[in-house]
Amino acid sequence: MAQINLLQAINSALDIAMAENERTVCFGEDVGHFGGVFRATSGLQEKYGKARCFNSPLVEQGIIGFANGLAAQGTVAIAEIQFADYIFPAFDQIVNEAAKFRYRTGNEFNVGKLTIRSPYGGGIAGGLYHSQSPEAYFAHTPGLKVVIPRNPYQAKGLLLASIRDDNPVVFFEPKRLYRASVGEVPEEDYQLPLGKAEVVQTGTDITLLAWGAQMEIIEKAAQMASNDGISCEVVDLRTILPWDIETITNSVMKTGRLLISQEAPLTAGFASEIAATVQSECFLHLESPIARVCGLDTPYPLALEKEYVSDHLKVYEAIKKTVNF
Amino acid sequence: MSTEIYDDGPVVHQPTFIDGTSVEIPELRILRQNGTTYPKADLPDIDQALATKIYQTLAFHRVLDERMVASQRQGRLSFYMTALGEEAASVGGAAALQPQDMIMMQYREQGTLMFRGFSIENFMNQMFSNAEDLGKGRQMPIHYGSKELNCMTVSSTLATQIPQAAGYAYGQKLQGLDAVTLCYFGEGAASEGDFHAGLNMAAVQEAPVIFFCRNNGYAISTPTDEQFKGNGIASRGVGYGMKTIRIDGNDILAVLKATQIARAYAVKESKPVLIEAMSYRLGGHSTSDDPSGYRTKEEEAKWQSHDPVARMKNWMLKQKWWDEVKETALFEKYREEVLAAVKVAEKIDKPHIDTMITDVYDVPTAQLKAQLDAVKAHVNKYPEAYPFTAGKF
Numbered sequence: 001m002a003q004i005n006l007l008q009a010i011n012s013a014l015d016i017a018m019a020e021n022e023r024t025v026c027f028g029e030d031v032g033h034f035g036g037v038f039r040a041t042s043g044l045q046e047k048y049g050k051a052r053c054f055n056s057p058l059v060e061q062g063i064i065g066f067a068n069g070l071a072a073q074g075t076v077a078i079a080e081i082q083f084a085d086y087i088f089p090a091f092d093q094i095v096n097e098a099a100k101f102r103y104r105t106g107n108e109f110n111v112g113k114l115t116i117r118s119p120y121g122g123g124i125a126g127g128l129y130h131s132q133s134p135e136a137y138f139a140h141t142p143g144l145k146v147v148i149p150r151n152p153y154q155a156k157g158l159l160l161a162s163i164r165d166d167n168p169v170v171f172f173e174p175k176r177l178y179r180a181s182v183g184e185v186p187e188e189d190y191q192l193p194l195g196k197a198e199v200v201q202t203g204t205d206i207t208l209l210a211w212g213a214q215m216e217i218i219e220k221a222a223q224m225a226s227n228d229g230i231s232c233e234v235v236d237l238r239t240i241l242p243w244d245i246e247t248i249t250n251s252v253m254k255t256g257r258l259l260i261s262q263e264a265p266l267t268a269g270f271a272s273e274i275a276a277t278v279q280s281e282c283f284l285h286l287e288s289p290i291a292r293v294c295g296l297d298t299p300y301p302l303a304l305e306k307e308y309v310s311d312h313l314k315v316y317e318a319i320k321k322t323v324n325f
Numbered sequence: 326m327s328t329e330i331y332d333d334g335p336v337v338h339q340p341t342f343i344d345g346t347s348v349e350i351p352e353l354r355i356l357r358q359n360g361t362t363y364p365k366a367d368l369p370d371i372d373q374a375l376a377t378k379i380y381q382t383l384a385f386h387r388v389l390d391e392r393m394v395a396s397q398r399q400g401r402l403s404f405y406m407t408a409l410g411e412e413a414a415s416v417g418g419a420a421a422l423q424p425q426d427m428i429m430m431q432y433r434e435q436g437t438l439m440f441r442g443f444s445i446e447n448f449m450n451q452m453f454s455n456a457e458d459l460g461k462g463r464q465m466p467i468h469y470g471s472k473e474l475n476c477m478t479v480s481s482t483l484a485t486q487i488p489q490a491a492g493y494a495y496g497q498k499l500q501g502l503d504a505v506t507l508c509y510f511g512e513g514a515a516s517e518g519d520f521h522a523g524l525n526m527a528a529v530q531e532a533p534v535i536f537f538c539r540n541n542g543y544a545i546s547t548p549t550d551e552q553f554k555g556n557g558i559a560s561r562g563v564g565y566g567m568k569t570i571r572i573d574g575n576d577i578l579a580v581l582k583a584t585q586i587a588r589a590y591a592v593k594e595s596k597p598v599l600i601e602a603m604s605y606r607l608g609g610h611s612t613s614d615d616p617s618g619y620r621t622k623e624e625e626a627k628w629q630s631h632d633p634v635a636r637m638k639n640w641m642l643k644q645k646w647w648d649e650v651k652e653t654a655l656f657e658k659y660r661e662e663v664l665a666a667v668k669v670a671e672k673i674d675k676p677h678i679d680t681m682i683t684d685v686y687d688v689p690t691a692q693l694k695a696q697l698d699a700v701k702a703h704v705n706k707y708p709e710a711y712p713f714t715a716g717k718f
């Protein structure tokens with residue numbers, strides 16, 4: 001198997017999706033000949049033509065509105081929003097249109113063939129408008145699926161599953177890992193399941209839960225904790241909505257403790273939703289309060305990014321505090 | 326390819342501003358109110374059969390609107406919206422298309438559905454949110470739609486259908502279909518960002534879509550002079566580099582002619598077209614408002630004298646394709662049918678409780694099933710509080 005980075009894995013998934021179905025189109029700002037500002041769509045226009053891989057005007061609400069129409073028509077629409085920070089002009093087309101299309105029409109029409117790709121998250125010195133993690137806004141919207149991969153292998157398999165899933169999917173890509181994360185990825189077609197978390201390391205003392213770029217943070221913290229004799233179970237949520245309650249609660253019932261790490265601000269982040277459900281489902285198994293390690297309730301900083309974000313040291317401290325409660 | 330220089334205008338060396346209202350836009354008029362056509366007017370493709378179908382649809386539209394407003398006033402229906410005075414825009418637009426063309430409505434274009442054969446039962450079931458509604462009782466009255474008839478289901482969110490129409494049409498083009506998308510919206514909705522996004526995307530991607538603006542003078546209570554400046558909505562089409570026409574929206578022959586040409590152009594050239602139809606909303610915005618609070622009786626009376634249905638009737642009479650006996654019989658028949666259909670639809674059960682969680686996703690999730698089970702258990706505990714569903718699952 002080839003060692004490729006996360007961007008190349010995304011590109012490979014898009015290539016497979018476009019090759020298998022001539023009714024698959026891929027578009028967004030600078031997505032065409034240039035191949036996207038991160039180069040995720042490199043070579044696709046050359047291979048599949050300008051009609052199927054093209055630049056859109058600079059208008060996010062137009063991109064998603066256009067994509068909704070394409071998907072309703074039966075075309076497989078893969079739309080890119082250049083940064084998740086700029087997805088908000090399209091919020092209405094995502095939240096009021098894509099998410100509710102099947103429901104409001106009584107299943108006369110649907111936009112299940114829509115996938116929205118967008119790079120999210122910090123760690124690239126991007127400041128408040130190139131660093132946000134907006135997954136919780138979309139997790140509050142019935143009808144959407146929200147997926148975030150942690151590495152190249154996951155990215156390819158989850159993106160192919162998202163494109164083929166018969167529901168609109170918002171697929172957030174951890175841009176800090178685009179080139180930093182390298183791993184073995186099969187060249188051929190494969191899918192990983194949506195709505196399924198993955199236990200990436202088993203343990204007995206505490207469950208550490210995260211998604212996307214936070215996964216390597218909690219894995220590093222788990223390693224530090226193991227040197228202290230603390231056995232961590234590490235879980236990747238993978239799909240934020242609809243989320244895999246069973247895998248998480250099974251893990252917590254075994255370990256008796258839960259820590260959730262997210263890049264987004266603390267208040268009303270998705271970690272809060274998980275904490276509420278787990279305390280309800282696992283109340284009698286919990287041996288300490290559920291810990292949330294998150295960003296501050298501020299905009300994402302620039303100069304003080306390190307202080308702001310949930311890192312392995314903050315997670316490590318929270319592990320010890322939770323285990324020693 | 327980038328445009329380095331606009332070479333189609335003269336170069337000047339003194340500052341020369343273009344006036345914001347200087348775009349001159351002609352308005353197509355074919356049919357006069359007395360039923361005669363203007364000399365030298367280009368008539369649309371229309372024969373007696375099509376004309377009769379259009380006129381019968383207009384008549385049905387009038388009757389349905391009149392009866393449903395009455396039903397709402399009687400408390401039998403929660404809400405209704407008429408298209409009084411501007412029915413020609415929807416019926417004429419649909420009549421210019423082929424059945425495979427997609428129509429995306431805003432909400433005041435029930436005439437398109439009528440023309441395409443949406444049954445009286447379909448209308449009633451939707452308005453009474455009953456178990457037979459194609460939309461499963463989820464949207465307020467008048468939010469119709471039909472996959473079979475290629476009429477996209479109405480949504481309350483204004484102008485969202487505009488960029489969607491561009492995308493839908495682009496999909497039709499990619500497939501090489503002989504089909505276009507017709508997208509309706511009001512002049513008020515044209516202030517929304519989605520209007521500009523949609524027109525620009527359609528123009529740049531060369532999507533075969535017909536944007537059809539019903540400029541009916543009001544967005545709820547806001548008149549056009551408080552909605553926009555410049556020469557109407559048509560001038561926006563020019564700005565987006567789009568073939569554009571303004572027509573008399575109360576002139577069924579002008580609507581038909583312009584839309585027929587627009588369709589042929591969109592298919593042949595694979596490019597978008599904008600039609601601005603000038604009309605007037607003779608009714609309220611909906612049954613929830615009273616226009617006397619924001620406009621004069623004189624203004625309404627002026628527009629009543631431009632009634633599009635009366636105008637077509639006058640033309641039909643002159644063509645000897647219609648007479649008063651047929652007229653009386655048709656309206657009487659429609660009134661009876663509508664009244665009978667109301668009585669049936671209001672007695673049909675509300676949708677089954679299971680439809681609470683269907684169609685959110687293609688398949689209900691485990692979480693949704695658990696939430697539904699909890700609701701069912703609660704309904705069973707307090708059945709008298711939930712009469713629509715208690716004892717029915």
